[in-house]
Amino acid sequence: MIKTLSIITLLLSCLLYNGCAVNPATGENQIMLVSSSQEAEMGRQYAPEVEKQLGGRISNSALQNYVSSVGQRIARVSHLPNSQFSYTAVNDDSINAMALPGGYIFITKGLLSKLNSEAQLAGILGHETAHVTARHAAQAMTTQIGMDLALSVASDHSSAGAAQMANIGSQLISLRYSREHENQADSIGMDYMVRAGYSPNAMIETMEILERESQSRSIEFFSTHPNPGNRKQTLQEQIYVNNYPSGKTGDSDYKQFVLNNL
Numbered sequence: 001m002i003k004t005l006s007i008i009t010l011l012l013s014c015l016l017y018n019g020c021a022v023n024p025a026t027g028e029n030q031i032m033l034v035s036s037s038q039e040a041e042m043g044r045q046y047a048p049e050v051e052k053q054l055g056g057r058i059s060n061s062a063l064q065n066y067v068s069s070v071g072q073r074i075a076r077v078s079h080l081p082n083s084q085f086s087y088t089a090v091n092d093d094s095i096n097a098m099a100l101p102g103g104y105i106f107i108t109k110g111l112l113s114k115l116n117s118e119a120q121l122a123g124i125l126g127h128e129t130a131h132v133t134a135r136h137a138a139q140a141m142t143t144q145i146g147m148d149l150a151l152s153v154a155s156d157h158s159s160a161g162a163a164q165m166a167n168i169g170s171q172l173i174s175l176r177y178s179r180e181h182e183n184q185a186d187s188i189g190m191d192y193m194v195r196a197g198y199s200p201n202a203m204i205e206t207m208e209i210l211e212r213e214s215q216s217r218s219i220e221f222f223s224t225h226p227n228p229g230n231r232k233q234t235l236q237e238q239i240y241v242n243n244y245p246s247g248k249t250g251d252s253d254y255k256q257f258v259l260n261n262l
């Protein structure tokens, strides 16, 4: 009954507020109570707060430019090639990566230090970019925090506003995705990295690295991105079915621009 009511409410909202939209990455018609411009505004308002809470940007321009260039290569072949995306490496020691609605993507020092090739970095950034293009980030934000609340807090410049900004910033860092969205982000993200010229096997390697790390410590990435059981197998099938080219790995560039600069 409650479910039926909420569907009716959503449908009414859809009719009244023109909230039906085609999902750019999945092609599905879905009810979105948030417009793309609200998403972008939300990300723009909160990105500085999230960056601050993650220890700030790593202050090495060669490293930042490199991470950004790999990210932009992914963004340009994504379902939203003309949208703005930003890719920032932050000082946090946790093993994590995250996406804010509107295309603000962060990867931690802790995660960067565990990877060993450009293609693996492209796999992580591809996965996070897919959470944005498939509007998972906006949906998680809408259901877990509330877009109206976030936008109204962002426009309040009092000290109470600043405290609330900090609170919402930390909630954004721990936005959680469903297993279904994780599977979608893996699949779409792998497609992006292949289109950008990278080896798809590297995405499977990143999962093996994360799994290995999770045996000795708790991995923040898994608390926000739940691990669907047969993730690796599903991706191996995707590689096989699509007969993807082998693509580049970029081990030496990753070492030069990232590992040597951490």
Ligand SMILES: [Zn+2]
Pocket: 127, 131, 177, 181, 182, 185, 224, 225
């Ligand atoms: Zn994810």
